[in-house]
Amino acid sequence: MDIQHLRYAVEVEKTRSITKAAENLHMSQPNLSRAIRELEGSLGVAIFDRTPKGIRPTAQGEEFLHYARGVLSQFDEMSQHYQKRETVPHTLRLSVPRSSYIAAAFQRFAQLADPDLTLDYKETNALRSIRNVTEDGYDLGIVRYQADYEKYFLNIFQEKGLQYRELWTFRYLALLRVDHPAARKQTIRMSDLADSVSVSQGDLYVPSLSSRVVETPKQNGRSILTYDRTSQLELVSSLPRAYTWVAPILPETLTRYHLTLRPCADNPVQHKDVLIYRKQVLLSPMDELFLSQIAQVQKELSSLTY
16 A cells, blocks of 8 residues: 555546546556555455446445545645745855955855855854854854864864864965065065054854963054955955955955965964764765865965965
8 A cells, every 4th residue: 555545546436436536547447456455464454345327435435535535635735835945045154264265265165056055154253163163053163273283173163063074274375465575585574564554354263262362363553353264365455555354365356456475473372173063964975065165275275385
């Protein structure tokens, strides 16, 4: 017995005729008669009486058909519910650092992703990304931290029930205007930035680590705090003696803003970008596609020298 057998029986009851029911079901009369017999055989009861005046349900058939109509109603309701869901665009929610290389990977991903996929892309700090994934329904997060604080963050991932995967280890570079005096050197020192304005993100601290900034080297002199990546780039581009600390950036972005990158000899600190997602979640093809674009951008950046 299957759902189709229930439909056959309900249609025969409705029409009180094998011939008419077969027409409505777009099947032959012999096939429908055989299906009804198979259904009765599997139940061990006669559902219909065949009389000269037509077909009518037996007492046990009335009881069976009552249940059959209920099952069909629930099945059709469930089918309609999930068919509607398939037509509604699904959403991929990402919470990431304010990083140009990740933004570049996201732009490439957006061109390749399912056109029905709604994308929610949020740039924020490490702790907010953890909260977004664990509490606010984000699918993937990328957390950036100094390698020295890895134990602290891995403990958080464990406590919050998160899976994690290291994506990249790198050192921050100084981002400068091409006409900044320090840009004349291939490798700079912090002293080369002593008279410059540092542009940094204003929420990169971890309270449990005594409120120390954990994403950028120590700043000297005047500072400007921002809370989005574009403002940071625009400020460094517009102020003659400004700088900021960033992960490697693709050449096309540097060209667009008339900026350049320089390694700093006084900055030996390594940083890590780590993917996080909930333990019960399996990565979808769209998740993997996004991560593949990140890997491709990282490969391109690794081939460059600064």
